[in-house]
Amino acid sequence: MYHIVLLCYDGSPDGREVLCEGAEIAKRFGATTHLLAIAPIIAGNEALPASQESLDTNFSDFEKVLQEGVASLRAAGVEATGHIAEGRPIEVIADHARRLGVDLIVLGHRHQSRLARWWRGSVGSSMVDLAPCSILVAVDRHGPKPGSKAR
Template sequence: MYQHLLLSYDGSREGRAALRRGAEMAIACGAETHLLAVMQPLSGLALADGILPQDIFQIEEREAREILEEGVHWLQERGLQATGHLAVGEPAERILFTARELGIDLIVVGHRNQSRLARWWRGSVGATLLDEAPCSILIVVSPENAAGAPAGKPD
């Protein structure tokens, strides 16, 4: 079945649901597991607030690494050998690049409800992945997402 899984993780409720489902798949398949956190490029808003870009980048990088380490640790507690990866850029582009680079055969991402305006403005990671992915994709829609439950630890 699947031998190389890539789980995209951002610490959000949707990301945690994808992490849980991806772990289930990895355990069932005995798959090599990779966890990817993507930092988006800095916006001009930081400059308007007088905060230096390198300061913001360092803060965001530290937070992204903590989220990534949390996810890798969670996977390892379940007996998986997980490797963490941190990337900077647009999420869909970085997921696709990483999937190709690592020879991934299943990408697992969480679904986040967005308004039509937000989807038009920011784009849809899921739609981009569906159009361009080199492998299968599992888009996890969680009951927590639909119910609006608060985010929490993956378990």
């Protein structure tokens, strides 16, 4: 059913749920597994352009996140190929899924207020329009519930 899966990981607790569920799916179906970490674009402006040092630090942080994710999958018995990219998550995920011939994208879910969801949008709901394949949204069923202040 799923031959190639793409797990989207950012190092957050929600991202760790992606690793857990993604590892289960990969093992169950014997799927080729790809792990994607996305570094957001750091944009400067005319008055204060982004320095090369801040760009390098940002990318380096996400390389560490990616290595942590690949190591976690390996410890769970899943070999994964790591990818790091920079850009808008929705577009980067859809592009990687197309290029890799992915059957399933696994995303995490972060609870947001209605205002935040309206203002920034939801990666999950936007992915439905762009994804070339099925999407699984991994939810931390054991963590704090929406509206709680524990996060």
